[in-house]
Amino acid sequence: MESQDLKRAGLKATLPRLKILRFLEESDQRHMSAEEVYKALLEAGEEVGLATIYRVLTQFEAAGLVTRHHFDEGHSVFELNLGEHHDHIVCVRCGRVDEFVDEVIEARQHRIAEEKGYEMTDHALYIYGVCPECRKAGGRRTRAEGRG
Amino acid sequence: MESQDLKRAGLKATLPRLKILRFLEESDQRHMSAEEVYKALLEAGEEVGLATIYRVLTQFEAAGLVTRHHFDEGHSVFELNLGEHHDHIVCVRCGRVDEFVDEVIEARQHRIAEEKGYEMTDHALYIYGVCPECRKAGGRRTRAEGRG
DNA sequence: ATGTATGCAAAACATTTGCACCTGG
DNA sequence: CCAGGTGCAAATGTTTTGCATACAT
Numbered sequence: 001m002e003s004q005d006l007k008r009a010g011l012k013a014t015l016p017r018l019k020i021l022r023f024l025e026e027s028d029q030r031h032m033s034a035e036e037v038y039k040a041l042l043e044a045g046e047e048v049g050l051a052t053i054y055r056v057l058t059q060f061e062a063a064g065l066v067t068r069h070h071f072d073e074g075h076s077v078f079e080l081n082l083g084e085h086h087d088h089i090v091c092v093r094c095g096r097v098d099e100f101v102d103e104v105i106e107a108r109q110h111r112i113a114e115e116k117g118y119e120m121t122d123h124a125l126y127i128y129g130v131c132p133e134c135r136k137a138g139g140r141r142t143r144a145e146g147r148g
Numbered sequence: 149m150e151s152q153d154l155k156r157a158g159l160k161a162t163l164p165r166l167k168i169l170r171f172l173e174e175s176d177q178r179h180m181s182a183e184e185v186y187k188a189l190l191e192a193g194e195e196v197g198l199a200t201i202y203r204v205l206t207q208f209e210a211a212g213l214v215t216r217h218h219f220d221e222g223h224s225v226f227e228l229n230l231g232e233h234h235d236h237i238v239c240v241r242c243g244r245v246d247e248f249v250d251e252v253i254e255a256r257q258h259r260i261a262e263e264k265g266y267e268m269t270d271h272a273l274y275i276y277g278v279c280p281e282c283r284k285a286g287g288r289r290t291r292a293e294g295r296g
Numbered sequence: 297a298t299g300t301a302t303g304c305a306a307a308a309c310a311t312t313t314g315c316a317c318c319t320g321g
Numbered sequence: 322c323c324a325g326g327t328g329c330a331a332a333t334g335t336t337t338t339g340c341a342t343a344c345a346t
Binding site: 070071072089092100102104108113117118120122123124126127128130132 | 218219220237239240246248250252253256257260261264265266267268269270271272273274275276277278279280283
């Protein structure tokens with residue numbers, strides 16, 4: 001029961017929070033913006049104010065239930081936290097997101113933070129590229145392609 | 149002479165562009181938001197409209213003169229491109245930014261993209277942590293600390 | 297009850313754009 | 322001269338906030 005998850009996270013089990021959490025769990029999309037959650041809930045007949053979506057997602061983040069990502073898009077995307085850490089590879093054409101884990105990279109990051117004297121709290125690794133489907137499709141390119 | 153750099157980049161050597169480029173080169177801060185560039189130029193007595201700063205920085209990015217970063221802050225920061233690629237480690241308390249290069253991580257990223265069938269165009273790696281000075285200082289924490 | 301959460305509308309930001317005017321080549 | 326650049330103000334898109342009302346415990 002999700003209300004238990006919420007209480008365990010220190011949050012009152014209110015209806016909007018339950019709807020949002022349930023939706024994140026049931027959605028097949030793992031990465032969603034606040035707006036997307038809002039619209040999807042609307043379509044499902046569940047009305048939750050957009051401001052509430054933002055507030056709740058921010059609380060979920062603070063509680064460790066979700067992770068907030070800043071892809072190169074100008075808005076945040078949220079992802080339900082399922083325990084296992086992973087990084088992301090994002091298609092610059094269609095926006096598709098794949099996940100991966102690489103122990104070598106993880107280890108090097110920790111070592112680098114240590115060498116610099118930092119106490120590492122978090123990290124974000126995004127690889128940008130053109131996904132297999134878009135490569136086949138060929139064609140038009142986005143502003144995000146090819147910089148740094 | 150900077151006007152040559154601009155022309156080489158395919159940009160007319162206008163006064164605002166020169167001021168901005170010069171400022172980026174002379175500033176001791178390597179990572180600056182549009183707003184920061186704007187204010188710094190103002191203080192230096194150089195008036196350039198904020199909209200122009202945004203336009204010019206975006207053009208510089210397209211021309212490869214600067215790189216745009218999306219740290220966990222809600223706005224873009226720009227960095228003059230000096231040729232050598234590097235990644236960043238950002239202090240979640242004071243905002244300090246250090247740079248590093250790790251060939252092993254670079255190589256693994258390419259391999260991962262390849263395995264997933266992506267044609268890699270770019271990547272962003274940010275390590276977040278508490279820098280040596282802030283660790284000594286101890287104390288209050290920011291929202292950004294401890295998730296993922 | 298009562299402290300918190302929500303909804304709505306307004307505010308706050310970061311960034312972009314329309315348009316009349318200015319400027320570099 | 323003239324295409325392209327700039328400034329300003331208004332528009333946009335995202336996220337936050339103030340406040341009166343509704344809710345969980």
